[in-house]
Amino acid sequence: MANFTPTSAAIGGALIGLAAVLLMRLNGRIAGITGIVAGLLEPQGSDRAWRAAFIVGLLAAPLSAALIGYAVPIPRLPSNFAVIAAAGLLVGFGTRLGNGCTSGHGICGIARLSPRSIIATGIFMAAAMIVVALTRHLVGG
Amino acid sequence: MRALASLFCGFMFGWGLLISGMIRPDKVLGFLDVLAIPSGNWDPSLAVVMAAALAVTVPGYALARRRSPLFATQNQWPKQTAIDRPLLAGAALFGIGWGLVGLCPGPGVENLATGSPSVVVFVAAMAIGMFAHHLWETRGAASVARAVTVAPPDG
Known part of the structure; x- marks a missing residue:
């Protein structure tokens, strides 16, 4: 397991959890990125100010990191834009249909012991693992 | 505040x-x-x-x-508790997209800060997907409302 980084994973994960708890204690909201983004996109979306502020904070993290000399990784994505666009459409439509993503279901929902979120997380993890198995190991990855 | x-x-x-x-x-x-x-x-x-x-x-x-x-x-x-088809289908579709590129909404949006054109494509497509769901849902609700209010007597 040469790529395993347990220490940074634990520190980063704890920060994500702390941010989610703080958002509930301060503003009474779930830290689900899907819901936050969708509320900004939809015409009758509500509470745009705090949603936009959260996204600004999210974007400010890597920018501040670059300013203090922390190496921000350049994302490595498939070269085929059609694959990226298809993935984006599936993620956008799927997270809205299922009402949550990795943060909303995977962290906030499981923390509330919500059966909905536990099942959703199991399904999207399994689906993603199957896709990776097919693309990396079957289709000449 | x-x-x-x-x-x-x-x-x-x-x-x-x-x-x-x-x-x-x-x-x-x-x-x-x-x-x-x-x-x-x-x-x-x-x-x-x-x-x-x-x-x-x-x-x-x-x-x-x-x-x-x-x-x-x-x-x-959140108030919803039903384990219904939209939940299952939505999670499966999301998982397929996630597995294709390794980006979910949080890291997708955050990576916009890197200025990567690929990430711009991903987030734009994600926004379109979210909006498509919104249209599909509101149109679905509208057609249900129409069917209920103006349903012909012989069904």
């Missing part, structure tokens, strides 16, 4: 994704690649990220339940 609190939370969330490495699609795919377990190339980091986050959110939410938020009138906990 609410916006400022939210900005701070988003900032902390973003640093969490950055430090944990979950902002990197290749690292996420390294976790999702379970067939790499036998060869020893599997990266369990994402599981540690989730476990560490839950170690904070489980007790944190339990405490939050007993109090009102500081800058809002009440906590808005």
